[in-house]
Amino acid sequence: MQQTHTQLDHSAEALETLQHVFGYPAFRAPQQEIISALLNAEDALVIMPTGGGKSLCYQIPALLRTGCAIVVSPLIALMQDQVEALQQLGVRAAFLNSSLNPDDARSIEQDWLDDRLDLLYVAPERLLQARMLALLDQVSPALFAIDEAHCVSQWGHDFREDYLQLSVLHERFPGVPRIALTATADARTRQEIAERLKLTDAHHFLVSFDRPNICYRIALKDNPRGQLLRFLRDEHDKDAGIVYCLSRKRVDETARWLVEQGFNALPYHAGLPTETRAEHQRRFLREDAVIIVATIAFGMGIDKPDVRFVAHLDLPKTVEAYYQETGRAGRDGQAADAWLVYGLQDVIMLRQMLDQSQGSDAYKREEQHRLNAMLGLCEVTTCRRQALLAYFDEKREEPCGNCDSCLNPVATWDGTEAAQMALSAVYRTGQRFGVNHLIDVLRGSENDKIFQNEHHYLPTFGVGKALDTRQWKSVYRQLVARGYLSVDMARFGALCLQESARGVLRGEVEVLLRQDPKASTARRTTKTALPEHIDVGLWEALRECRRQLAEDQGIPPYIIFHDRTLQLICEQRPKNVTEFAAISGVGDRKRDKYAEAFLRVVNNSEGTG
Incomplete structure (x- = not known):
């Protein structure tokens, strides 16, 4: 439901912030409309696919509105990742979570109270504590951003009970605009988010769920380890990716087996020590060509842009879970694969897990419907992308040409x-x-x-x-x-x-x-690779420069620049600071901080070419 009262035009200052702070030339639809709503103190519910630029929708209003924006985020790793990225841009950002010692936490609270922060990331559990609410009463927040808002839905795949209480923000701070964001929500989940967070009268923005750069491929299990090995060796030998398994035991076994096959693979599940999980996630984010083998315990909020594949060795429980998990591939917009093998035994195992769950009969019936929908997506003989989008009530007129059913039509x-x-x-x-x-x-x-x-x-x-x-x-x-x-x-x-x-x-x-194909999986015609016109020598030199700069600062390389920005540097070969600053992804702060180092690499390449 759209609000109708007169809005002020903030487009010029929003665009200036986008260009000078974040280094992007223009907004994607409908970022500017969302930002305008918040700048006019109006609420918004945003359903936007992974990689669509959700964070900018609240980060830019946070910089333009008076006060500090409070961002509700469910995971420590996600908070740290986003704060490091913002600090690289010169944005005053911090987080409050259990990883901080008491002195550091008090110091951040004081910065907040003294108006020295633009964005503060907190977990829902902490936000709802009496101490935190009392601190909020002392300041005037710029806005509240509720990230991963599908966690509020009891029908969702990442339900977090603390999210149910976030309606207190509307009741306690009625004049502060709120924005709830998620990448994955069917019609029922969207309705539940709006009702539980008191956002039924907010602006609702539903962006296309389509991720055209992802190639969806689903095949029957026929020696699944052999199928996975062929997929990795043929197409993703030196790429970062995620392999999902249903059980912890299979995660451990698969990770060990991949290491034996020569891959840099690490396990991740809730049964591992906290320190081990944190170290494996850190390595995945900061090193190249690392494969994480995981249960669904891994992934929500993972912001690594260059994940080239997501593979499933077991059937996901729901289409929402499948979409959310595969959405972790190709966040940079470059070609990526969503690869899945399944069999009837997967259905039997998931049904057994459902029967043994503590949920109500209504919950079990709903989950059975969702499991059937997931199986239906696997069995469809037409374009998978059309079927996937239809599940989220989005119609695509033409087959996509980038799924196994389109590349290798099913008889x-x-x-x-x-x-x-x-x-x-x-x-x-x-x-x-x-x-x-x-x-x-x-x-x-x-x-x-x-x-x-x-x-x-x-x-x-x-x-x-x-x-x-x-x-x-x-x-x-x-x-x-x-x-x-x-x-x-x-x-x-x-x-x-x-x-x-x-x-x-x-x-x-x-x-x-x-008619089930005898081949193990459909293959794309080409391996994921750089565009032909890219100078590979310059590309590798730029990557090494980025890696060294990141290592010196203890941050993931992509926080300095995404691969896409490095590709543009390769293509445009800037000769001076002005030309370097004109490249998409280079804001003022990064121009000042990194132009000299990267221009030196480009100039050295010119001298040896």
């Missing part, structure tokens, strides 16, 4: 008769058996379990010999994905008929099934 076949056989086998065996036994019945296998249950007398025994075991597994997987069958974990993974199966068994519904 389909009339599986109606096979589906009838498969469903009949479930019915005639009493809906008490798992997929392997059902396939044995269909293929006429003569084993002890078949004879013990007298299933060799059934009409369906041996009727499916025309399909091999792999093909029957594909049929059952797709019938589960489409809701004709469900998995009963109380009976050890038994398949059960759903109401919708009636139409198939009666011959009233035609069933078109995807």
